[in-house]
Amino acid sequence: MNPDRILILHDGYYDTQLEDLIDNRTEVKTLAETLANLGCLVDQMAFDPHEAHALADRIKSWQPALIFNLVETIDGSGQLAHLACSFLQLLGIPYTGSDAWSMQTTVNKLVTKRILAGARLPTPAWLEPDGEGEFNPGLRYLIKPVFEDGSVAIDRNSLVWCTDAAQLQEKIKARSAETGYLCFAEQFIDGREFNVSLLGETGEPVVLPLAEMEFLGFSESGMATVLNYDAKWTEGSFEYEHIQRTFQPRPGDGTLRDELVRIAKSCWKLFGLRGYARVDFRVDDTGQPAVIEINTNPCLEPDNGISAAASQVGIDFSALISRIAAEAGVSLQQQSYGNKLSVYQDTTANWQDQLTSRLTNPTDLVPCPGQENVQALAEACAVAAVYPMAVTPYYANLAQPDNPSCPIRRQYVPDPAELEHAQDEVDDPLEEERYSPVPGLIHRYPDRVLLQVSLECAVYCRHCSRKRKVGRSSERMTMTTIYQGIAYIRAHPEVRDVLLSGGDPLMLSDDRLAQILTEIRTISHVEVIRIGTRMPVVLPQRITPELVKILQSAKPLWLNTQFNHPREFTFASESALARLADAGIPLGNQTVLLKGINDSPVVMRSLLHHLVKNRVRPYYLYHCDFVRGVGHFRTTIRAGLRLMQQFQGHTSGFAVPSYIIDLPHGGGKVALLASHLALNPENGRIEVENFEGTCYVLDLDR
Ligand SMILES: *Cc1c(COP(=O)(O)O)cnc(C)c1O
Numbered sequence: 089m090n091p092d093r094i095l096i097l098h099d100g101y102y103d104t105q106l107e108d109l110i111d112n113r114t115e116v117k118t119l120a121e122t123l124a125n126l127g128c129l130v131d132q133m134a135f136d137p138h139e140a141h142a143l144a145d146r147i148k149s150w151q152p153a154l155i156f157n158l159v160e161t162i163d164g165s166g167q168l169a170h171l172a173c174s175f176l177q178l179l180g181i182p183y184t185g186s187d188a189w190s191m192q193t194t195v196n197k198l199v200t201k202r203i204l205a206g207a208r209l210p211t212p213a214w215l216e217p218d219g220e221g222e223f224n225p226g227l228r229y230l231i232k233p234v235f236e237d238g239s240v241a242i243d244r245n246s247l248v249w250c251t252d253a254a255q256l257q258e259k260i261k262a263r264s265a266e267t268g269y270l271c272f273a274e275q276f277i278d279g280r281e282f283n284v285s286l287l288g289e290t291g292e293p294v295v296l297p298l299a300e301m302e303f304l305g306f307s308e309s310g311m312a313t314v315l316n317y318d319a320k321w322t323e324g325s326f327e328y329e330h331i332q333r334t335f336q337p338r339p340g341d342g343t344l345r346d347e348l349v350r351i352a353k354s355c356w357k358l359f360g361l362r363g364y365a366r367v368d369f370r371v372d373d374t375g376q377p378a379v380i381e382i383n384t385n386p387c388l389e390p391d392n393g394i395s396a397a398a399s400q401v402g403i404d405f406s407a408l409i410s411r412i413a414a415e416a417g418v419s420l421q422q423q424s425y426g427n428k429l430s431v432y433q434d435t436t437a438n439w440q441d442q443l444t445s446r447l448t449n450p451t452d453l454v455p456c457p458g459q460e461n462v463q464a465l466a467e468a469c470a471v472a473a474v475y476p477m478a479v480t481p482y483y484a485n486l487a488q489p490d491n492p493s494c495p496i497r498r499q500y501v502p503d504p505a506e507l508e509h510a511q512d513e514v515d516d517p518l519e520e521e522r523y524s525p526v527p528g529l530i531h532r533y534p535d536r537v538l539l540q541v542s543l544e545c546a547v548y549c550r551h552c553s554r555k556r557k558v559g560r561s562s563e564r565m566t567m568t569t570i571y572q573g574i575a576y577i578r579a580h581p582e583v584r585d586v587l588l589s590g591g592d593p594l595m596l597s598d599d600r601l602a603q604i605l606t607e608i609r610t611i612s613h614v615e616v617i618r619i620g621t622r623m624p625v626v627l628p629q630r631i632t633p634e635l636v637k638i639l640q641s642a643k644p645l646w647l648n649t650q651f652n653h654p655r656e657f658t659f660a661s662e663s664a665l666a667r668l669a670d671a672g673i674p675l676g677n678q679t680v681l682l683k684g685i686n687d688s689p690v691v692m693r694s695l696l697h698h699l700v701k702n703r704v705r706p707y708y709l710y711h712c713d714f715v716r717g718v719g720h721f722r723t724t725i726r727a728g729l730r731l732m733q734q735f736q737g738h739t740s741g742f743a744v745p746s747y748i749i750d751l752p753h754g755g756g757k758v759a760l761l762a763s764h765l766a767l768n769p770e771n772g773r774i775e776v777e778n779f780e781g782t783c784y785v786l787d788l789d790r
C-alpha cells in the first residue's frame with residue numbers, strides 16, 4: 089500500500105441537466121485539490137457497476153491507501169448508491185463514510201421512516217404508494233421521491249391537500265409518473281427547518297453547530313416553507329434568494345436544541361453511521377422536532393453543509409477531510425515534500441493547465457530514497473542544463489514514489505549517464521540533416537517524408553533520439569518553415585505519405601494543426617497523413633473531442649504513439665485511445681526498447697497485450713538509436729532478438745511489432761528477425777541489407 093495514494097471514487101459521467109449531479113464533479117475537483125495540497129497523490133475514477141471487475145483490477149494495481157467514496161448516484165439515481173459501498177467493502181481497501189447497509193437504509197426514505205418509527209424517534213406521518221401508512225384528513229402532504237435527495241423532484245406542485253387517502257394515493261401515482269421517480273407523501277410540517285451535521289470521532293458522533301434554514305418573507309408572499317429544488321439550485325428564483333442558512337441560535341431554543349442533538353445522535357447509532365453525516369429536521373409550532381431525512385456521506389464542499397458547520401468551530405476544509413480519512417483508519421500526514429508535487433490526475437482537467445504546471449527542474453521533483461542528497465540533485469540539474477527536462481503532473485504521478493528505478497520515473501528524470509557517451513555515438517546518427525532539403529523536412533525514403541511541425545513536447549523523454557534538438561529555445565519551428573516544407577511536398581509528386589513529427593505535433597494549438605492539415609490535404613498526390621505523438625501517454629487530456637474532429641476530417645490519417653510500459657495505461661490514457669479509435673482513426677504504437685524498463689518478456693508481453701486491447705496495433709519496436717546521451721538505455725541487438733523470439737509465433741500476429749534498427753550513418757530502417765540469431769554468425773556480427781541494397785554490418789553484442 090502506498091500511504092500517500094488516495095483514490096476518489098465518484099459518480100459516472102453521463103449527460104445530465106440536474107444540478108445536484110453536476111455538483112458531484114465540482115466536489116471531486118475541490119477534494120482532489122485539497123488532498124494534493126495535503127501532499128497526497130490523487131487519482132479519480134468513476135464507479136460503474138457494469139465495469140466493476142475492470143475497475144477492481146485498476147484500483148488494485150494502483151494500490152491506494154484510502155478511497156474517498158463520493159458516489160451518490162448510479163445511472164442518475166440514488167437507489168443503487170449502496171452498491172459502491174459493497175464494492176469497496178469487498179475490495180478490502182479502507183474507504184470513507186458509511187457502509188452499504190447504512191447507505192441503503194437511509195437512501196430509501198420509507199425504510200428510514202419505518203426504522204425511526206420502530207425506535208420511537210419522531211418522523212412525520214406518511215403514506216406509501218401502495219396505500220400503507222397513515223392519512224390525517226385536514227393536513228397538507230408533501231409528495232417527494234423515495235430515493236433521491238438534494239430536493240430532486242420537489243417543486244411548488246409537490247405540496248397537496250386531499251380529502252381522503254385514495255385521493256392522495258392517486259396524486260402520488262400521478263406525481264411519480266410525471267417526475268419519473270417513485271414518490272410517497274409525507275405530512276407537511278409548516279415550521280422551522282434544521283440541518284444537524286455529525287462528524288465521527290473514533291466512531292462516536294460529534295454534533296457540529298446546528299444550522300437553521302430561515303424562510304424569509306415566505307408567509308408575506310403566501311408561499312409554503314418548502315426547501316425545494318429551486319431553493320437549492322436555481323439562482324435567481326424566489327426560493328433561492330429567500331432561504332438563508334444561519335448558525336445563530338434564537339433565544340429560548342435551549343430545550344429544542346438539546347432534543348435535536350439527542351435525536352441526531354440516536355440516528356447515528358441506529359443507522360450505524362460512520363465518518364460524517366447530516367440529519368434534517370422540521371419543527372412544528374409547538375417546538376416538536378421530526379426527522380425528515382438522514383444523509384449518509386453528504387456533499388463535501390467548502391462553505392456548504394457540513395463544512396460550513398465545521399468551520400464554525402475552527403475545523404477548516406482540509407482538517408475536515410483529514411478527520412474523515414482518520415475515521416476510515418488512514419491518517420493524512422502532511423508529506424515531507426509539502427506541495428511540491430501538488431498535482432492530481434484529473435481526467436477532465438484541461439491540457440493547457442497540465443502544460444503550464446509542468447515540472448521543469450529536477451528540484452521540482454519529489455526526491456526518491458537515495459536521490460535526496462544534494463550531490464544527486466546538482467548532477468540532475470547539470471544534465472537538465474544540457475538536455476532540457478519537462479514532465480506533466482499527470483505523467484509524474486504515474487511514477488512509484490519510492491522507487492528510483494521506476495520505469496516511468498527513468499523516462500523523465502535527468503540521469504548523469506546522459507553526459508557519458510561511447511565513441512560510436514553521435515548527435516545525429518540518422519544523418520537527418522543530410523536528408524533535409526528544407527529545414528524541418530526529412531526526405532530519406534522514396535515515397536514519404538517526415539515533417540517536423542513542433543520541436544516541443546509535453547514530456548522530454550530521456551531516451552529521445554532527437555534530444556539534440558527538442559525543447560531548446562534556439563530551435564523552433566515557425567509557420568514559415570512549415571509552409572516551406574509543405575511547398576516542397578507540393579513540388580514532389582512522388583511523396584504519397586507525409587509523417588508529421590517533431591517534437592510533438594500535438595503541442596500545436598487546434599487552429600494551427602487544422603491549418604497545416606488542411607493545407608496538406610490540398611495536395612492531391614498526398615494519400616496518407618501520419619502523426620507521431622506521445623500525447624496519449626504523457627498528456628491524454630490533449631485528446632479532446634475537438635482535436636479528434638480535426639484529425640478525423642483529415643482522413644485518411646494514421647496516428648502513431650509511444651507507449652513504453654504497461655503502467656502507462658490508465659483510465660485517462662485508455663479513454664483518450666478510445667476517443668481516437670471510436671472516431672475511426674487507425675492507431676499504431678512505436679515502443680523504444682529500453683534497458684531495465686521494458687526489456688523483460690513479462691513487461692513486454694503485458695505492454696503488447698494492453699496495446700491491442702485498446703485497439704492500438706504494435707507497429708515498431710525500436711532498438712535504441714546510437715545517439716549521444718541514450719547509451720544507458722540501450723540493450724544489445726542479441727538481447728532484442730531474444731526478446732522478439734518470445735513473441736513471434738507465441739502470441740497473436742498483430743500483437744507482435746517489427747523489431748527495427750535505424751542504421752547508423754543514415755542507412756535507414758531495417759527490420760531484424762529472430763531468425764537472424766539462428767545464423768550463428770562468426771564473431772557475433774551479422775550483415776543486413778537496407779532498402780537501397782547497401783550492406784551494413786551489425787555487432788549483435790553491441
Ligand atoms: C521512420 C521514418 C519514416 C517512416 O518510416 P516507415 O517505416 O514508413 O514508418 C519516414 N521518414 C523518416 C525520415 C523516418 O525516420
Ligand code: SF4
Pocket residue numbers: 544545547548549551552553554555558590591592621622
Ligand atoms: S515525445 Fe518524442 S520527440 Fe518528444 S522527447 Fe519524447 S521521444 Fe523525443
